[in-house]
Amino acid sequence: MLKPSPPLTINELMQRVEQIAGLTLGEIAAEFNFKTPEHLLREKGWQGQLLEYVLGATAGSKPVPDFEHLGIELKTIPIGFNGKPLETTYVSVVPLTNLTGMTWQSSTVKKKLTHVLWLPILAEKTIQPIDRTIGSGFLWQPSLAQEHQLQRDWEEQMELIALGRINEISGHLGEVMQIRPKAANSKALTDVIGPNGTMTQTLPRGYYLKIPFTAQILADQFGL
Known part of the structure; x- marks a missing residue:
């Protein structure tokens, strides 16, 4: 099957989302002739790459929403x-x-979380990655209250980084969003502002939404 072109409208995107609901990752990969690695547990990014491919996402690793022209970010959520x-x-x-x-307002986090396509995936530990089932995807935009929470967490933690106090940041900080190290190994260091304003080295960090926040998004959507 040919590589899907980017969806031109939100309707077209959501039609594709409906078409894959209820299918397993293995079934989708077979239908689109998408290469499946032998050791899927080591290939954590495979699932996201498959779904981006099938739905026609265009952003790749650029700091913009996955469906750039629609302003929509794709987020899979294992449940x-x-x-x-x-x-x-x-x-x-x-x-x-x-x-x-x-x-x-100008942050990548705000750009990515302004309009999100959530794709729940039944991914209980006992289920092989290839047998994991796609749920019903849905669009979400943060409420005013949720946006305030995200902004507060972002500003509080970015201020610590700007002040050279990155070592004070742990997963406990942030009401709904935390900052954690994100690196394949402990040798992948990057520059950061040190305690006295000079540059030092640290592990790259990522922003992560906390589980209670995404659990509430799912509960609001599905009335759980």
């Missing part, structure tokens, strides 16, 4: 049999340098 998220949701890389003049 258990109880319908609750199994892990935090990665949003984007945390900028650690050149922070002057950076605001919530």
Whole structure:
């Protein structure tokens, strides 16, 4: 099957989302001749790449929403049999340098979370990755209250980074969004502002939505 072209409208995107609901990742990969690695547990990014391909996402690794021209970000959310998220949701890389003049309004996080296509996937640990089932995808935009929570968490933690206090940031900070190290290994270091204003090295960081926040989004959508 030919590579799907980017959807031109939100309706077209949601039709594609409906077409894959109820299918397993393996069934979708077979239908689109998408290469499936042998050791899927080591290939954490495969699931996201498959769904981006099938739905026609265009952004790749650029710091813009996945469906750039529609302004919609795709987020898969692994859920258990109880319908609750199994892990935090990665949003984007945390900028650690050149922070002057950076605001919530211009941040990558705000761009990515302004309009999200959530795709729940039944991914209980006992289910092989290839047998995981796609649920009903839905569009979401943060309410005013949710946006305030996100902005507050973003500003509080970015201020610590700007002040050279990145070591004070842990997963406990943030009401709905945390910052955690995001690196394949401990050798992948990057520049950061140190305690005395000089540059030092640290692990790259990522923004992650906390489980209670995404659980509430699912509960609001499905009336759980």
